[in-house]
Every structure is written in structure tokens, then in C-alpha cells.
Amino acid sequence: MDGYSSMLPSAGFSSIGIDVAPFRLSGTVYGSLLNHRSALAALGDAVNGPPYKAPPRAPVLYIKPRNTLAAAGDPVRIPAGCPELESAACLGMVIGRTACRVRAADALDHVAGYLIVNDVSVPHASYYRPSIREKARDGFCPLGPSVTPRERIADPADIEMRTLIDGTLVQAASNRDLIRTPAQLLAEITDFMTLAPGDVLCLGAAAPAPRVRAGQTVTIEMSGLGRLSNPFIGEDA
Amino acid sequence: MRARVAHAGAIHEATPLEAPGVIRLADGRVLEEEQVVWLPPFEAGTIIALGLNYADHAKELSFKAQDEPLVFLKGPGALLGHRGCTRRPADAAFMHYECELAVIIGRTARRVARAQAMQHVAGYCIANDYAVRDYLENWYRPNLRAKNRDGATVLGPWFVDAADVGDPGKLELRTFVNGTRTQQGNTRDLVFDIPFLIEYLSSFMTLQAGDVILTGTPEGVTNVMPGDEVICEIDGLGRLVNTIAADEVYGR
Numbered sequence: 001m002d003g004y005s006s007m008l009p010s011a012g013f014s015s016i017g018i019d020v021a022p023f024r025l026s027g028t029v030y031g032s033l034l035n036h037r038s039a040l041a042a043l044g045d046a047v048n049g050p051p052y053k054a055p056p057r058a059p060v061l062y063i064k065p066r067n068t069l070a071a072a073g074d075p076v077r078i079p080a081g082c083p084e085l086e087s088a089a090c091l092g093m094v095i096g097r098t099a100c101r102v103r104a105a106d107a108l109d110h111v112a113g114y115l116i117v118n119d120v121s122v123p124h125a126s127y128y129r130p131s132i133r134e135k136a137r138d139g140f141c142p143l144g145p146s147v148t149p150r151e152r153i154a155d156p157a158d159i160e161m162r163t164l165i166d167g168t169l170v171q172a173a174s175n176r177d178l179i180r181t182p183a184q185l186l187a188e189i190t191d192f193m194t195l196a197p198g199d200v201l202c203l204g205a206a207a208p209a210p211r212v213r214a215g216q217t218v219t220i221e222m223s224g225l226g227r228l229s230n231p232f233i234g235e236d237a
Numbered sequence: 238m239r240a241r242v243a244h245a246g247a248i249h250e251a252t253p254l255e256a257p258g259v260i261r262l263a264d265g266r267v268l269e270e271e272q273v274v275w276l277p278p279f280e281a282g283t284i285i286a287l288g289l290n291y292a293d294h295a296k297e298l299s300f301k302a303q304d305e306p307l308v309f310l311k312g313p314g315a316l317l318g319h320r321g322c323t324r325r326p327a328d329a330a331f332m333h334y335e336c337e338l339a340v341i342i343g344r345t346a347r348r349v350a351r352a353q354a355m356q357h358v359a360g361y362c363i364a365n366d367y368a369v370r371d372y373l374e375n376w377y378r379p380n381l382r383a384k385n386r387d388g389a390t391v392l393g394p395w396f397v398d399a400a401d402v403g404d405p406g407k408l409e410l411r412t413f414v415n416g417t418r419t420q421q422g423n424t425r426d427l428v429f430d431i432p433f434l435i436e437y438l439s440s441f442m443t444l445q446a447g448d449v450i451l452t453g454t455p456e457g458v459t460n461v462m463p464g465d466e467v468i469c470e471i472d473g474l475g476r477l478v479n480t481i482a483a484d485e486v487y488g489r
Binding site for chain 1: 282283285305307308309310311312313314315347372374375376377378379380381382385386387441442443444445
């Protein structure tokens with residue numbers, strides 16, 4: 001095992017480990033949309049057209065609430081009538097101490113560690129309204145397999161990641177292509193919203209996100225963080 | 238009807254006494270409401286909010302009614318108790334309050350039908366959910382910078398048991414800024430009512446005890462400035478007081 005295992009806050013998850021601060025999760029996971037160059041590029045000129053009318057200025061954030069959290073190995077259920085889901089690999093930063101109005105220069109001092117996040121969504125073409133029905137479904141945020149302490153990751157902006165479906169490589173990406181670095185993102189966000197110990201901030205995923213069908217298993221590997229595997233099954237399986 | 242307050246080094250449950258502004262802690266101490274620090278009246282889980290859920294307010298903001306609820310989520314750092322201060326950033330031109338009925342879930346709800354939905358409600362409180370309109374962007378709108386700011390979602394003063402509220406679909410809401418009534422509405426005018434919202438949300442996400450649904454605000458939102466006292470009232474739930482504070486208070 002690469003790091004400390006982290007117990008998730010609600011019952012019913014299969015992960016076990018030492019449930020101690022600062023590695024215990026609070027249950028709130030924040031995501032960053034369009035923070036990877038490929039994701040913004042995929043929209044092209046559409047960012048200037050309706051309904052957006054302009055590219056994003058502030059970080060585009062969303063929340064994966066506690067019902068979405070799942071551990072390594074937990075099945076992700078594909079809703080009836082939905083042929084496939086998106087599976088977006090991103091690095092999650094676990095906050096270690098209260099982060100309020102932090103400066104980029106010392107932002108990473110507020111991080112306890114890192115983990116792999118599989119940000120699952122029902123595919124959706126519009127980012128105009130918060131996509132709660134598409135992103136906040138039960139079990140749509142597998143994360144783990146454990147929290148790797150900050151000291152073991154030299155630079156979170158230099159993490160390589162690979163997504164495999166049933167063992168076949170479907171995406172390779174790097175945090176070197178993030179628009180805002182982890183430190184910049186923390187500084188901008190904590191100017192208006194405080195992050196608490198155990199909160200997770202995801203840094204943003206590359207586009208296009210791999211699509212997954214029932215019966216397939218998604219494995220995300222990141223340098224220094226291990227691998228996170230979850231089977232995808234039909235909702236009523 | 239109960240509150241969570243901090244007093245003399247500990248957090249207490251408090252209940253109202255008949256005399257206005259007087260409360261009793263669970264240990265028997267009787268205090269004026271100014272003598273305690275009011276916290277949000279329950280430990281919130283997932284915070285779910287509705288936009289444009291009163292037809293008149295949607296019209297006020299030039300939106301046409303939609304066929305699906307406009308739902309967004311908030312983080313726990315946004316929460317604030319009764320009699321607290323909410324920061325107004327100096328560069329903002331328009332920051333407004335939103336008086337809302339908050340519905341607190343008491344029992345796990347997964348794929349609950351409308352007819353059974355109300356059995357999952359533990360109680361209610363008043364919410365005042367501020368927005369800074371200058372920061373709105375058309376990406377996952379309303380975006381977190383506009384709607385998920387530290388201390389900009391005020392809850393309280395009381396958690397009121399569902400059994401003590403009567404019909405939550407007929408409650409009058411009012412907001413006063415410095416004593417002048419600026420906002421008025423009634424929960425009978427909700428576009429999507431409480432049973433619908435519980436059925437809708439629980440169709441794709443399991444609601445757990447402590448999760449809270451802020452059901453939206455009627456028309457009458459106005460700009461507020463540092464020093465303004467904003468009071469939100471809902472029939473049977475009390476009055477929720479908040480004061481707007483300037484950047485200087487926060488060393489900015």
C-alpha cells in the first residue's frame with residue numbers, strides 16, 4: 001500500500017484504514033471544470049457563443065456531495081436509459097489544515113496529501129447550469145485507493161495519469177497541462193470560500209473523458225499514487 | 238423549536254421562552270439572545286439549493302419558468318448562524334439577500350414517491366442565501382463565487398420540528414432591510430413544491446438525515462450595503478437577523 005488508507009465518512013464503503021486527521025475525509029469534494037487545456041480547447045469558439053458569451057474568468061467549480069463518494073472496488077451504477085458514462089481522471093488534493101485566503105507561494109502547505117479521483121458523470125453537452133442530476137448521483141465519485149502524504153509527491157503539477165478500460169489504455173494526460181496550477185487554484189478559491197481539513201479539491205480532467213459501458217472496469221493510474229479500479233454495472237444489476 | 242448556541246465555553250441546545258429575545262439553555266441558564274453566539278441550528282450534510290423557484294422572482298430576473306428544477310449545491314463553509322455578519326466585497330455593485338424556506342431531511346430518502354415524501358422531512362428553518370450578482374458567470378450558473386461564499390448562507394435561528402409547522406405549503410416569507418419590508422412571498426407560489434423536490438432529488442441522489450433543501454426565494458431582492466441589518470421572517474419559524482459587513486472588518 002502506497003500511503004495511508006483513509007476511511008470515508010459514511011458507512012457502506014468497502015475501504016478500511018486509519019481514520020485520523022488530517023487524512024480523514026470531510027465528505028465534501030470540490031471539482032474544477034475546464035482547468036485542463038484540452039478541456040477548454042475542446043469547446044473552441046463555443047465559449048464566446050450563447051449561452052456562455054465569454055470564457056470563464058473565475059475557476060468553474062462544482063461539488064460532489066457525500067452520497068457520491070465511493071471507494072476503490074465499489075461498483076459504479078449506470079442509470080437505466082443511459083448507454084454510457086464519462087469517467088474523468090483527476091488528482092484530488094486532501095486539505096490538511098484550514099485554507100482561507102492562502103497565497104499561492106505557501107498554498108500547498110495546507111495540503112495533507114493526494115489521491116486519485118474518478119469524477120463520473122452522465123455525459124452532458126451544456127455547462128450552463130450546474131449538472132447536479134448528471135454529476136451528483138450515488139457512487140459517482142470513487143476516490144482512493146488511499147491518501148498519499150504530501151511529502152511523497154514532489155510536485156502535484158507534474159503528475160502523469162493513465163486511464164484503462166478493461167486493461168486497455170484509453171487516455172493519458174498530465175497535470176502539466178493544467179490552466180491553473182494546484183497552488184494558483186487554491187489561492188483563487190480560498191479568497192472567497194474556506195476549505196476545511198478533509199475537503200478534497202480536484203484539479204481538473206483532460207478532454208475528452210473516456211466513455212464507459214456496463215460490464216467494463218475503469219482503472220486510473222497516477223505516478224506515485226497507485227491505481228484506482230472500479231467496475232461499472234447496470235443500475236439494476 | 239430549538240437552537241444551537243455557544244455560551245461561556247461550550248455549545249448548547251437552547252429553546253425560546255415566552256418573553257421575546259429570551260432563551261433557556263438545556264442546563265437551565267436563562268439568557269438574552271445577545272448573550273450567546275448563534276450557530277446554524279443543526280449539523281448540515283449536503284446543502285441543496287433551488288434557483289428561480291418562484292415564478293415572480295424568475296420573472297424579476299428575466300427567466301422563463303423551466304421544466305426541470307434549477308438545482309445547485311453549496312459547501313459547509315458558506316453557513317452562518319443568526320445574528321452573524323456577512324461580508325460584502327467592496328468591488329461588488331449588487332449583493333442581495335434571499336429569504337428561503339429550508340427543509341431539513343430527517344430520514345434517508347432514496348427513490349421516494351411524492352405521496353411519501355413528507356415523511357422524510359424532520360423540520361424547517363429560515364435561510365438567507367446571499368448572492369453577489371457581479372460574480373455571476375454563465376458556467377454552471379449560479380457559480381460558486383457568486384453563491385457559495387464564506388458566511389453568505391445564514392440558517393436559523395431555530396430548527397422547528399415538522400409537526401409544529403402545519404402546512405409548509407402556506408407559509409408567508411418576508412424580508413426587512415433596516416426595518417423596511419422589501420420582500421414578501423408565500424410558499425404556495427413555489428414552482429416546484431417540497432414533495433416534488435424530494436421525489437425529484439431522491440430519484441438520482443440518496444438524501445440523508447441532515448441534508449437540507451433551500452427552496453428558493455420570491456421577488457423583492459434589493460442591494461444591501463455594509464451596516465445594513467437584514468431580517469428574514471417566515472410564519473412560525475421566527476426571524477433571522479444578519480448584518481452586512483465591509484471588507485475592512487476582514488482586514489482587506
